[in-house]
Amino acid sequence: MHGRNVLISGAGIAGPTLAYWLHRYGFHPTVVERAPEPRSGGHAVDIRGTARQVAERTGIVDQVRRARTGARGMAFIDHTGKRVATMSTEVFGDSGGPVAEMALLRTDLARILYERTRGDVEYLFGDSVTAVAQDDTGVRVEFAHAPARQFDLLIGADGVRSTVRRLVFGADERYIRDLGSYICLFTTPTTVDLDGWQLMYTMPAGHGRPGRTAGLRPRSEPGTAVAGFFLRSAPLSYDRNDLDEQKRIVLRAFGGDGWEIPRILPAIWDTPDFYFDRVHQIEVPGWSRGRTALLGDAGYCASPMSGIGTSLALVGAYVLARELAAADGDHRRAYPAYEREMREFADRAQEFARSSGDGGLMPASRAQLWLRNGSVRLLPYLPKRLVGRGMDKLSTTVELGDSPALIH
Numbered sequence: 212m213h214g215r216n217v218l219i220s221g222a223g224i225a226g227p228t229l230a231y232w233l234h235r236y237g238f239h240p241t242v243v244e245r246a247p248e249p250r251s252g253g254h255a256v257d258i259r260g261t262a263r264q265v266a267e268r269t270g271i272v273d274q275v276r277r278a279r280t281g282a283r284g285m286a287f288i289d290h291t292g293k294r295v296a297t298m299s300t301e302v303f304g305d306s307g308g309p310v311a312e313m314a315l316l317r318t319d320l321a322r323i324l325y326e327r328t329r330g331d332v333e334y335l336f337g338d339s340v341t342a343v344a345q346d347d348t349g350v351r352v353e354f355a356h357a358p359a360r361q362f363d364l365l366i367g368a369d370g371v372r373s374t375v376r377r378l379v380f381g382a383d384e385r386y387i388r389d390l391g392s393y394i395c396l397f398t399t400p401t402t403v404d405l406d407g408w409q410l411m412y413t414m415p416a417g418h419g420r421p422g423r424t425a426g427l428r429p430r431s432e433p434g435t436a437v438a439g440f441f442l443r444s445a446p447l448s449y450d451r452n453d454l455d456e457q458k459r460i461v462l463r464a465f466g467g468d469g470w471e472i473p474r475i476l477p478a479i480w481d482t483p484d485f486y487f488d489r490v491h492q493i494e495v496p497g498w499s500r501g502r503t504a505l506l507g508d509a510g511y512c513a514s515p516m517s518g519i520g521t522s523l524a525l526v527g528a529y530v531l532a533r534e535l536a537a538a539d540g541d542h543r544r545a546y547p548a549y550e551r552e553m554r555e556f557a558d559r560a561q562e563f564a565r566s567s568g569d570g571g572l573m574p575a576s577r578a579q580l581w582l583r584n585g586s587v588r589l590l591p592y593l594p595k596r597l598v599g600r601g602m603d604k605l606s607t608t609v610e611l612g613d614s615p616a617l618i619h
């Protein structure tokens with residue numbers, strides 16, 4: 212029997228899911244989360260394919276269904292708001308399309324997972340790992356606030372800019388693959404009646420300006436929406452801590468554009484949840500070093516625009532817990548088995564994200580935009596078995612199999 216005290220950095224999607232399963236297998240997980248408390252707001256995420264089974268086995272499907280955004284699909288519109296091409300969720304089936312049937316806010320999913328585990332798992336909110344030293348006996352971890360502690364294993368489930376990855380695997384630059392664009396999201400009041408539809412207004416490159424899209428996605432609170440801005444751009448230099456500077460970048464890029472943009476943009480100054488970042492993938496050649504392993508976006512982010520990241524995080528957490536239980540906590544057997552099982556899914560997801568590019572949201576010309584709208588209009592007329600098949604197949608790459616004996 213190997214040691215069973217596991218520190219998980221990150222209470223997003225992967226961290227609490229791993230904690231849930233480790234507890235059920237008789238481990239003692241502790242989760243440290245930088246945010247002071249479970250947050251609200253932010254972007255929507257999708258649970259697809261095998262990840263739906265993970266959600267079922269984790270016992271959260273009812274809560275997930277209650278929190279669904281209920282999005283009916285995505286509609287591309289022109290500058291007057293007239294729909295020029297639509298993709299309804301029905302066309303794609305449950306898991307295949309740009310909006311899955313099981314879609315909810317990331318923060319709602321994180322909160323559901325936290326509620327599911329809080330009685331059995333130790334949570335340290337408002338703290339972060341600052342130093343890691345591992346040897347044959349365990350992992351000694353220092354925190355920004357809590358006293359230093361010894362654990363048997365350390366898991367980095369702390370997202371794209373993982374601190375665990377930086378401390379144990381090295382600088383971010385070694386693992387980031389740039390995909391050439393920026394995303395900005397924030398909650399905004401709106402008078403537009405979305406009626407469950409995500410609206411997207413795309414402008415092709417021209418007159419010295421890059422291809423770009425502005426959109427509104429429904430939220431459960433009436434009169435509010437998530438505004439999204441997608442911009443093709445070379446890397447810009449700005450201070451990552453200076454949100455005002457980032458807001459000005461978005462205002463400059465979309466200033467003077469039509470549709471609802473002049474009414475949405477001013478809300479950027481008052482929003483409770485501004486997000487702005489470069490779109491990239493995380494590629495780490497081996498997901499473990501000694502007693503430390505990476506999980507979810509920290510180890511294999513496919514891209515925020517791929518629509519598969521949350522499914523990777525859920526399935527990855529389930530598989531890692533299963534392999535640790537099967538190896539009786541022996542990380543030297545469990546970590547390679549976890550990577551063997553998940554690698555194909557992660558690689559295929561990253562390949563899918565690269566080949567589907569920006570999903571037609573940042574066209575280089577009017578002709579490209581015209582082609583995108585034309586192919587979207589064709590979708591309802593294609594045989595059902597062809598539409599969304601790539602995503603369906605991708606999201607079922609891993610089979611869960613039976614779980615080892617549960618303790619709780």
Ligand SMILES: Cc1cc2nc3c(=O)[nH]c(=O)nc-3n(C[C@H](O)[C@H](O)[C@H](O)COP(=O)(O)OP(=O)(O)OC[C@H]3O[C@@H](n4cnc5c(N)ncnc54)[C@H](O)[C@@H]3O)c2cc1C
Pocket residue numbers: 220221222223224225226243244245246254255256257258317338339340368369370371372373374375394396486506507508509514515516517518519520521522524
């Ligand atoms: C703008 C955007 C849009 C997206 N759209 C979709 C979509 O439509 N569909 C989809 O399926 N996926 C989408 N994703 C991807 C999805 O959100 C991620 O793939 C998923 O959340 C990964 O889960 P995770 O647990 O690995 O990481 P995260 O959910 O990012 O969780 C990481 C957690 O670690 C915490 N943390 C960070 N640093 C530290 C630290 N030093 N110490 C302690 N805690 C720390 C963070 O606060 C966070 O709570 C999108 C992502 C973004 C950014």
